[in-house]
Amino acid sequence: MNYLLQPYNYDLSDPASIPNLFLDHLYLVGVTMLISLIIALPLGILVARRPRLYLLVITIADLLYTIPALALIGVLITITRLSLATAIIPLVIYTQLVLIRNTATAINGIDPLLLEVGKAMGMNARQVLLRVALPQALPTIIAGVRIATVTTIGIASLAYLAGQSGLGDLIFKNIVTRDFDAVAAGGILIALLAVVADLLLLAVQTVLNRGRTSVSLA
Amino acid sequence: MAKISFHEITKQYPGTSTPAVNAVSFDVAEGSTCMLVGTSGSGKTTLLRMVNRLIEPTSGEIVIDGKNVLQENPIALRRRIGYVIQQVGLFPHLNIAENVRVTAEIAGGWTKQRLDERVDELLELVGLPPAEYRKRFPRQLSGGQQQRVGLARALATDPAIMLMDEPFGALDAITRERMQNELLRIQRDVQKTILFVSHDIQEAFKLGEQIAVLDQGKLIQLGTPVDLLAQPANDFVRKLVGGDSILRQLEYLPVIDALENEPETVSSPPWGNVPTILSDATLLQAMLKLLETNAPALAVQDKDTQEKLGFITLASINREITHAHGHKTERTETAI
Numbered sequence: 001m002n003y004l005l006q007p008y009n010y011d012l013s014d015p016a017s018i019p020n021l022f023l024d025h026l027y028l029v030g031v032t033m034l035i036s037l038i039i040a041l042p043l044g045i046l047v048a049r050r051p052r053l054y055l056l057v058i059t060i061a062d063l064l065y066t067i068p069a070l071a072l073i074g075v076l077i078t079i080t081r082l083s084l085a086t087a088i089i090p091l092v093i094y095t096q097l098v099l100i101r102n103t104a105t106a107i108n109g110i111d112p113l114l115l116e117v118g119k120a121m122g123m124n125a126r127q128v129l130l131r132v133a134l135p136q137a138l139p140t141i142i143a144g145v146r147i148a149t150v151t152t153i154g155i156a157s158l159a160y161l162a163g164q165s166g167l168g169d170l171i172f173k174n175i176v177t178r179d180f181d182a183v184a185a186g187g188i189l190i191a192l193l194a195v196v197a198d199l200l201l202l203a204v205q206t207v208l209n210r211g212r213t214s215v216s217l218a
Numbered sequence: 219m220a221k222i223s224f225h226e227i228t229k230q231y232p233g234t235s236t237p238a239v240n241a242v243s244f245d246v247a248e249g250s251t252c253m254l255v256g257t258s259g260s261g262k263t264t265l266l267r268m269v270n271r272l273i274e275p276t277s278g279e280i281v282i283d284g285k286n287v288l289q290e291n292p293i294a295l296r297r298r299i300g301y302v303i304q305q306v307g308l309f310p311h312l313n314i315a316e317n318v319r320v321t322a323e324i325a326g327g328w329t330k331q332r333l334d335e336r337v338d339e340l341l342e343l344v345g346l347p348p349a350e351y352r353k354r355f356p357r358q359l360s361g362g363q364q365q366r367v368g369l370a371r372a373l374a375t376d377p378a379i380m381l382m383d384e385p386f387g388a389l390d391a392i393t394r395e396r397m398q399n400e401l402l403r404i405q406r407d408v409q410k411t412i413l414f415v416s417h418d419i420q421e422a423f424k425l426g427e428q429i430a431v432l433d434q435g436k437l438i439q440l441g442t443p444v445d446l447l448a449q450p451a452n453d454f455v456r457k458l459v460g461g462d463s464i465l466r467q468l469e470y471l472p473v474i475d476a477l478e479n480e481p482e483t484v485s486s487p488p489w490g491n492v493p494t495i496l497s498d499a500t501l502l503q504a505m506l507k508l509l510e511t512n513a514p515a516l517a518v519q520d521k522d523t524q525e526k527l528g529f530i531t532l533a534s535i536n537r538e539i540t541h542a543h544g545h546k547t548e549r550t551e552t553a554i
Contacts, residue, residue, distance in 0.1 A: 113303075113305055113307050114307055114309060116272065116307075117301075117303070117307035117309075119272065119296070120270060120272055120296055120301040121296060121297070121301070121320065121321050121324050122293050122294070122295075122296035122297030122298075122321075122324050122325065123293075123324055124293055127324060131309075131320070132309065135309070135311040136310075136311070210311050210355075211310050211311045211312065211313065211355040211356070211357065212310055212311065212355075212357065
C-alpha cells in the first residue's frame with residue numbers, strides 16, 4: 001500500500017513509474033480491443049444467420065480460449081520473440097469467443113418484424129440499420145465488449161513475460177526483489193482498472209438498453 | 219383520400235402450382251373502408267402487402283389515384299401509406315412519443331415543435347392522454363394500448379390510405395370491440411381510404427362499407443354486407459357469412475326502405491295510434507319493437523324533423539327481405 005503513496009513512484013520521466021505503467025497497460029488493452037473488434041465484428045455478422053458456420057467458428061474460438069495464456073505466450077516467444085506481437089496475439093485470441101458469440105447473438109436477436117415495420121414506413125436501408133437494427137443489437141454487443149475488456153485488462157498483466165511493460169511489471173519485477181508492497185500495489189491497480197472499466201461499460205450498456213427490462217450479458 | 223384500383227393483380231411464388239393471389243380486380247372508393255375477408259391462405263394479406271409493395275406482384279397493376287404503384291419509388295410510396303399490423307411492432311427502445319412520430323420523421327418536413335404537437339394530437343385521438351403516456355415505453359402498455367399507439371403512428375403523416383392487417387386480432391373481445399368503435403369514430407373524422415384484412419366476418423360487417431371475399435387467391439364476391447347476406451355468390455360465401463342470414467340482413471337494412479307510404483295510409487291510418495320508431499333505426503329494431511308492443515304497425519318518424527314519414531308493418535318487412543333476395547313477389551294487401 002505504501003508503494004502507492006510514495007511520490008517518487010509517480011515520476012513521469014521514469015518509465016517504470018505508476019502513471020507510465022498504467023498508460024502502457026491501457027495501450028495494450030486499447031490495441032487489443034481495436035484489433036479484436038476488427039476481427040470479431042465482421043465474423044460475428046458473417047456467422048450470425050448461418051448455424052453450421054457459427055458452430056465451426058465458435059468451436060475454434062473456444063478451443064483457442066482453453067489454451068492457458070502462459071502456455072501460449074511461452075510458445076509464441078519462440079516464434080515472435082519478445083515483442084508487442086507476442087503479447088497482443090494471445091490477448092486478441094482470448095477475446096474472440098465472447099465477442100463473436102455476442103455479436104452473432106445480437107444480430108440473431110434483431111426482430112425481423114420490426115425490420116419489416118421500419119421498411120413499411122418507408123425507411124431506406126440506412127434508416128433501418130440506424131433506427132431499428134443497431135439499437136436492438138448494440139446492447140448485446142456492448143455486453144460482449146464489456147466482458148472482453150475486463151478479461152483483457154486481467155490477462156494483460158502477463159505482458160511482462162513477453163517483454164512488454166504494463167501494470168504486470170509491478171507484480172513480476174517486485175516478486176523477485178521481494179517488495180511485496182509493490183506487488184500488492186500492482187494487484188490493486190489492475191483490479192481497480194478492471195472494475196472501473198466494467199462500471200463505465202455497464203453505464204453505456206444501461207443507456208443503450210433504454211426501455212427494456214434487463215441488461216443482458218449474452 | 220385516394221382511390222385504389224386493382225387490375226388483374228397476381229402473385230405467384232416460384233415452385234407453387236396455384237397463385238397466392240389470382241387475377242384480382244376491383245376498386246376501392248375514396249374515403250371508404252374495404253374489408254378483405256377469407257379463410258387462412260386466401261391471399262388477403264398477400265393482396266394487402268402488394269399495395270405498399272412489401273410484396274411485389276407477379277403481374278397486374280395497382281393504381282392509386284391514376285398512378286401505377288409499380289412505377290413509383292417504393293420508399294416514397296410507403297411514406298404516404300399507413301400500415302398497422304396485428305403484432306403492432308412498436309420499437310422497444312423508443313418511448314411512446316418517439317414511436318408515434320417516427321413515421322413523420324421518416325417522411326420528413328416536420329419541425330420539432332410541430333412533431334410534438336402532432337404526437338399530442340394523435341394520442342388524444344386514439345384515447346391515450348398525452349401527459350400520461352408520452353414518456354412511457356411500449357413494454358409498460360397493455361396490448362390494446364400498444365395497438366392504439368400503433369394506430370397513432372400510422373396516422374401521424376395523415377396518409378390518404380391505411381392498410382390494416384388484422385390489427386385487432388390479438389386483443390380480447392372487449393378490447394377488440396372498443397378498438398373497432400374507436401376506428402369507426404376516427405374514420406368519421408378523417409375519412410381515409412382503408413383496406414382492412416380480417417378473418418372475422420362480424421368485424422367485416424361492422425367496419426366495412428364494402429367487403430371483398432377471397433378464396434384461394436380469387437375474388438369471389440365484392441359487395442356491401444347486405445349484398446353478401448342476401449345474394450351470396452356461392453356456398454363458400456354463404457357459409458362464411460353465417461347461417462342465420464335473414465336475421466342479419468334485418469340488422470343492416472334501414473326502416474325507411476320498408477315504408478308503407480301510400481298517401482291514404484299516411485293521412486288516415488287504419489290502426490289508430492301506433493308506437494313510433496325513428497328513421498335511423500334498422501329493420502331488426504323495427505321488428506323487435508313490433509314484437510314488444512304487439513302493435514299492428516309502427517309509425518316512422520324522421521330523426522331530425524319529427525315528421526311522420528310512413529308506416530312499417532311485418533308485411534312490409536317481409537316484402538323488403540324478399541325483394542332484397544331478388545325475388546319478385548305480389549304486393550300483399552294490408553289487412554284492414
